[in-house]
Amino acid sequence: MNIQNVILGFLFEEPMSGYDIKRIMEVSVAHFFDASFGAIYPALKRMEKEGFVKKEIIQQEGKPNKNLFVITDKGKEEFIEYLESPINPTIMRSDFLIRLFFGKFTKKENIIKWMENEKKHLEQELENLLEVQKSSPDTDKYKKITIEYGLEYSKMTIILLEAKIKLLKEEDQERL
Template sequence: MNMQDVILGFLYEEPMSGYDIKQMMENSVSYFFDASFGAIYPALRKMEKEGLVEKQVIQQEGKPNKNLFAITEAGREQFQQYLNSPINPTVTRSDILIRIFFGRFTTKEKIIEWLEEEREKNQAMYNNLNRIDEMCGADMEHYKRFTLQFGIRQAEMVVNMIDEELKKLNEQGEQ
């Protein structure tokens, strides 16, 4: 999976601007695929050169022109090749897990601080994804909702594991 594959997937549904693609990513797949404008726009330029997308310039009064990108037949073929290719193994890169792995080189207080920070982030993600599910879940396409519910459960699992570890660390301090 790369940036081009994700962009082609969004454009498979409908033509979009780079800004629209970024907004769609933030509102749907950002908890498992993150992208910045600095990655989206170069990918779109490259894809246009390769004939995977076509750009239509839309004139706007009082605003800069809007570039609308649409997937081409070659883009559809490439996206289908991606969907039919073997799934890459999931690689989890986690700063907090690396730090905790080497936790013996710091203080228990520092580890508790990290865990509380990570818990707060995951609780916020859990709340946000649940809010999206409550607002849109019933109308959401089945497969999109599956990924949303996966994110909800993953955030919930992280919060629960951190709660368990914080409890253990706090009990150690009382002994």
């Protein structure tokens, strides 16, 4: 998975500007894929050069022109080829988990604070996903499955963190 494939997927649905792509990513796939404008615009430029997208300039009165990107037949073929290729195993990169892994080198208070912060982050993510689910009742079944996956992952991780935070705090009580 790379930024190009994600962009092609969104453009397969409808033409969009770089801003539109970033905005829709934030409300749809941010819980498992994130990209900055600094990644989106260079990818669009490269994809245009490779013939996967074409840029249409939309004149706007009183505003700068809008660059609308449209997927080409070549881009559609590239995206379908990506979808039909073998899936790479999911490799999670997590600053939280790396720090936790080496937690024996710091204070328990730091670890509890990290876990509480991670829990808060996941609770916010859960809230965002519930809002997406509620505001998109007519979305296709595959997007619904993706949202449900994120909801269940967040719930499960919150439960685990709550239990481990409690365990770490109880260890301190037992020593008193």
